[in-house]
Amino acid sequence: MDWVALTPEEWTAVRLSLKVASLATAASLPFGILVALALARGRFWGKTILNGVVHLPLVLPPVVTGFLLLVLFGRNGPIGSFLAEHLGIVFAFRWTGAALASAVMGFPLMVRAIRLSIEAVDRRLEAAAGTLGASPVWVFVTVTLPLILPGIISGMILAFAKAMGEFGATITFVSNIPGETQTLPALIYTFTQVPGGDAGAYRLTLVSVAVSMAALIASEWLAQRASRRIEVE
Amino acid sequence: MSVDIDIRNRLGRFDLDVRFSAPAGLTALFGPSGAGKTSVINIIAGLVRPDHGRVAVDGEVLVDAELGIFVPTHRRRIGYVFQEGRLFPHLTVRQNLVYGRWFAPAAGRRDDLGHVVGLLGLGALLDRRPGRLSGGEKQRVAIGRALLSSPRIILMDEPLASLDEARKAEILPYIERLRDETRVPIVYVSHSVTEVARLATTMAVLAEGRIAAVGPTDQVMQRLDLLPEAARSEAGSVLETTVESHDEAFGLTTLRSPAGAFRVPRIDLAAGHRVRIRVRSRDVIVATTAPQGLSAINVLPGVVAEIGAADGAAADIRIDCAGEILVARLTRHSIETLRLRPGLPVYAVIKSVAFDRRSIGAPMHGAVAGGGGT
Numbered sequence: 237m238d239w240v241a242l243t244p245e246e247w248t249a250v251r252l253s254l255k256v257a258s259l260a261t262a263a264s265l266p267f268g269i270l271v272a273l274a275l276a277r278g279r280f281w282g283k284t285i286l287n288g289v290v291h292l293p294l295v296l297p298p299v300v301t302g303f304l305l306l307v308l309f310g311r312n313g314p315i316g317s318f319l320a321e322h323l324g325i326v327f328a329f330r331w332t333g334a335a336l337a338s339a340v341m342g343f344p345l346m347v348r349a350i351r352l353s354i355e356a357v358d359r360r361l362e363a364a365a366g367t368l369g370a371s372p373v374w375v376f377v378t379v380t381l382p383l384i385l386p387g388i389i390s391g392m393i394l395a396f397a398k399a400m401g402e403f404g405a406t407i408t409f410v411s412n413i414p415g416e417t418q419t420l421p422a423l424i425y426t427f428t429q430v431p432g433g434d435a436g437a438y439r440l441t442l443v444s445v446a447v448s449m450a451a452l453i454a455s456e457w458l459a460q461r462a463s464r465r466i467e468v469e
Numbered sequence: 470m471s472v473d474i475d476i477r478n479r480l481g482r483f484d485l486d487v488r489f490s491a492p493a494g495l496t497a498l499f500g501p502s503g504a505g506k507t508s509v510i511n512i513i514a515g516l517v518r519p520d521h522g523r524v525a526v527d528g529e530v531l532v533d534a535e536l537g538i539f540v541p542t543h544r545r546r547i548g549y550v551f552q553e554g555r556l557f558p559h560l561t562v563r564q565n566l567v568y569g570r571w572f573a574p575a576a577g578r579r580d581d582l583g584h585v586v587g588l589l590g591l592g593a594l595l596d597r598r599p600g601r602l603s604g605g606e607k608q609r610v611a612i613g614r615a616l617l618s619s620p621r622i623i624l625m626d627e628p629l630a631s632l633d634e635a636r637k638a639e640i641l642p643y644i645e646r647l648r649d650e651t652r653v654p655i656v657y658v659s660h661s662v663t664e665v666a667r668l669a670t671t672m673a674v675l676a677e678g679r680i681a682a683v684g685p686t687d688q689v690m691q692r693l694d695l696l697p698e699a700a701r702s703e704a705g706s707v708l709e710t711t712v713e714s715h716d717e718a719f720g721l722t723t724l725r726s727p728a729g730a731f732r733v734p735r736i737d738l739a740a741g742h743r744v745r746i747r748v749r750s751r752d753v754i755v756a757t758t759a760p761q762g763l764s765a766i767n768v769l770p771g772v773v774a775e776i777g778a779a780d781g782a783a784a785d786i787r788i789d790c791a792g793e794i795l796v797a798r799l800t801r802h803s804i805e806t807l808r809l810r811p812g813l814p815v816y817a818v819i820k821s822v823a824f825d826r827r828s829i830g831a832p833m834h835g836a837v838a839g840g841g842g843t
Contacts (some may be wrong), residue, residue, distance in 0.1 A: 262489030358555075360553075360555055361555055363516055363555075364557075364566070365557070366516075366542040366543045367516075367542055367545075367548070367549040367615075368543075368568055368571055368615075368618045369543050369571075370571075371572075374571075374572070383559060430499055432490075
């Protein structure tokens with residue numbers, strides 16, 4: 237059974253992938269909820285464009301998304317140089333950059349799941365909360381948010397799973413630096429490029445399948461539990 | 470406490486032009502569907518903004534379109550009971566009930582949870598979720614939730630419309646208690662004469678976006694020409710009576726009213742309790758001489774006060790029985806043959822079995838003859 241044990245190098249990649257995916261999911265959640273709200277309920281000029289931009293990473297070749305990130309968030313890019321200069325945040329060739337690329341790629345999945353659940357909310361319940369004295373912010377916190385929780389959970393898990401597997405945009409944007417940006421898929425790719433790397437590639441493939449499967453099952457289970465709890469009449 | 474409404478609003482091709490006052494007690498907003506009843510209470514609630522006019526509670530302006538005043542819904546302190554309950558599915562019954570309390574100013578809080586739970590019989594439901602409640606239970610919780618937000622007005626939009634007869638009968642007594650025990654004005658939207666006759670202290674008839682009549686229920690009820698077509702067969706007079714005695718052998722109860730005694734199928738109330746009864750005009754027979762050899766037990770002497778306009782084959786005549794008005798719906802043929810005319814002494818005859826659970830109100834809680842009530 238020795239061949240299943242991960243080498244330190246592989247462990248590093250798995251841990252890095254988990255770290256990247258967690259940050260990507262957590263950091264994009266507030267934006268995901270806001271954008272989903274705007275798309276589900278907002279009436280404003282440019283809504284179609286916003287919708288298009290959000291969904292673009294889903295249809296663009298990942299390498300194009302990675303290249304655009306490099307252009308915008310690279311050291312000399314307009315956003316990248318601004319952030320580095322004023323806030324000290326650097327994305328280029330850092331693990332945070334891998335998180336940014338994963339977040340962008342997972343964002344459409346997250347927004348979609350949350351948006352669908354917002355559209356399913358019975359707005360008459362929100363009106364009822366208003367008559368009971370809840371201001372719009374409180375209505376959102378005490379009624380809307382709990383009702384869309386299943387959608388938020390499944391959106392987060394989808395984004396997490398997507399981030400775990402993100403490869404094209406990440407490698408284009410932040411390269412494949414062991415210990416810094418070499419995530420699980422990037423290491424599998426590296427293994428396939430060197431002689432004798434097969435065993436490592438197999439082991440990481442198993443890890444990858446296990447993590448994705450667990451995420452999907454957890455998402456299904458949590459969503460079911462949440463919707464059973466609220467049991468719409 | 471009172472609510473004053475004077476509004477004009479245009480919604481598509483529908484014109485609403487309504488002015489009335491709802492005093493303490495229960496004001497029924499009565500009319501056929503499409504008359505604009507729900508629009509009126511949605512304007513009171515702040516869910517709809519009227520084009521023109523004014524809404525005030527106890528003199529405090531909630532809406533004044535001309536002055537640009539519009540208090541948002543959540544600052545109005547109204548309790549709204551919707552037709553479909555609208556309980557929060559993610560909260561338990563207890564959490565639903567106390568929801569409004571989080572937002573009510575501490576100083577304005579009146580009823581405590583225990584009192585409302587007792588009033589509405591919710592004790593056994595507290596830890597359940599709305600999805601598991603019956604229609605009637607949901608509406609009781611919805612009423613309790615509105616009440617616990619310490620509202621200055623309670624609005625009810627056909628709260629019984631989606632329930633079957635048995636469930637309606639289950640809730641009506643609770644609404645009666647609410648009306649009699651709290652001093653909060655209730656505006657109650659309904660198209661059911663039965664409900665209005667039983668519950669309302671004040672009645673406003675709404676037809677095609679306009680108020681056709683408004684006043685004390687017993688008076689408005691008699692003006693049948695104001696009622697929509699479909700409601701006329703259920704129309705009649707509303708009388709306040711007092712339980713006098715029970716006849717156990719025959720299962721009858723005698724009710725005393727100024728117009729005379731009514732004997733009705735037995736009701737389980739001690740003597741002295743007040744009961745409101747509705748005498749449907751189609752159940753009243755008119756005789757010009759004291760009838761003999763008649764099965765009907767209730768015979769009340771009176772004087773013809775007014776003969777209403779003909780409506781097809783029928784017409785309504787109003788009979789003054791010692792100051793109380795009974796309305797009888799007769800064919801024009803009978804009016805002609807009996808030569809009925811105002812001033813003629815007559816006898817109004819009503820079968821005891823014409824009274825059923827729907828036309829006899831439950832006790833006005835705690836009210837005995839001569840005191841209390843509204």
